[in-house]
Amino acid sequence: MKQGNFLSGHSILNLNSTLAKQKVKTLKNGSFYVLIFVFLLSPTVVNAIDITKQIHRPLHNSAEVPLREEADRLVRLGRQQYASGYAEKTIKSGLQALEIYHSIRDIKAQGETYDLLASAYIQLGNIQEAEDVLRRRIGIARDNKDFQNQIFALNNLGTVLLQKGETKAAGQVINDALVIARNLRNIEGQGLSLSNLSLVTARLGDYNQAIKLAETALIFRRQTGDVIGEVNTLNNLGEAYLMVGDYQNTIGNYGAAMRLAKINFDRPNQLRAIDGLVTAHAAVGRYERALELLEQRLTIAKFLNSPTEEFKYFISSGELYEKIGNYGKARNFYQQALSLAQKLDDIKQEAKLLYRINELPRR
Structure with missing residues (x-):
């Protein structure tokens, strides 16, 4: 089963590619992709569900409908719900x-x-909950000697562990996936695993090795024509170059990621690339270009109707104007961010912004 990437923001998770491609298709008609890992834009926490108890409950389906047909229908429904952004409904259908x-x-x-x-x-x-079901998924794949799905499930688990901050553990399971992919000479699996390992290596602070891994991953991803995977890897590469202060290569890789993401309606990766470009351009004094990119971020945030992404726009704009020395505009953007934080009931961000506004020079 093919898979793409699912972490958004600055981490990249890996989704089932059937879902990812379905999502891209939906977006072209007016909806999504994502990882992640969109991971993502404004996640809602639902109550934990004990899957073991759920799957052992007595059945309540109508005897008129063959069981397998009903289960297949529920999975199709769940995929449609997921593609439309209804994750809670997806879980209900999936568990049934x-x-x-x-x-x-x-x-x-x-x-x-x-x-x-x-x-x-x-x-x-x-x-x-994601970690739990992925471990179950890996167990099934191992029991059936299903090496293909082991590759992708291990990558998914690794990126979930990375999101939890368990970086070394993430690296171990992703490396296991890479070994299997190499033994099978699975090009897609090697590209995915190398790309995720580049992210893990960067989190561990070895940026030069992260660059090498991501550049190798790009070769595999381009061989398979996996454009969304290529975008993820380009973003990883841009991030690694940014950390070593190579702004020319940072801008080159993030720029390529942004263009491909825009063409393929991959909004989360487009936003990630824009954020990297804003940081890189500001670092070399190209403030006008950074401001132009931030306006693009705002347009996407409004299109997605995402208060979380709009909040990031206000924060980034405030930080940029503060860097330039225009404290009046910086204060204005921070105050807009503060209003949004209050609407989102984000007490931590509210406190940080109040402190930040008070610390700004009055000139």
Whole structure:
């Protein structure tokens, strides 16, 4: 089963590519992609669900509908719900399907359903639940000697662990995936694993090695024509170059990522690339270009109807004007961010912004 990447922001998770491609297709008609890992834009936490208890409950489906047909219908429905951004409904449909597949002992279908559930939990920010279903997914793949799905499930688990801050553990499971991919000579799996390892290596502070891994990953990803995967890797590469202060290569890679993401309606990766470009251009004194990019960020945030992304726009704009020395405009943007933080009931950001506004020079 092919998979793309699912972490958004500055981390990249890996989603089932069937879902990812469906999402891209939906976006072209007016909706999404994402990882992640959009990871993502304004996650909502739902109550934890005990999957073990759920799949062992007595069945309540109508006897008129064959069980497998009903379970397959629920999975299709769950994928549609996920593509439309209804992660909570996806989980409900997925758990009902899982219950049926368990009763009829369809192991393969259980594994595919765990993939769907993991994507939905990640979208909601339920990282622990995502980890649980991914470990179950890996167990099924190992029991069936399904090496293809082991590659992608291990990558998914690794990126979830990375999001939890368990960087070394993430590196270990992703490296396991890379070993399998190399043994199978699986080009897609190698590209995905190398790209994720580049992100892990960067988090560990070895930026030069992260650059080498990402550049190698690009070769594999371009061989398979995985454009969304290529965008993720370009963003990883841009981030690594940014950390070593190579602004020319930072701008080159983030710029390529931004263009490809825009063409493919991959908004989360487009936003990530824009943020990297703003930082790089500001670092070399290209403030006008940085401001132009921030306006593009605002346009995307409004299109997505995402208060979280609008909040990031206000913060980044305030920081840029503060760097320039225009404290009046900086204060104005911070105050707009403060108003939005209050609407979002984000007490921590509210406190930080109040402090920041008070510390600005009055001139």
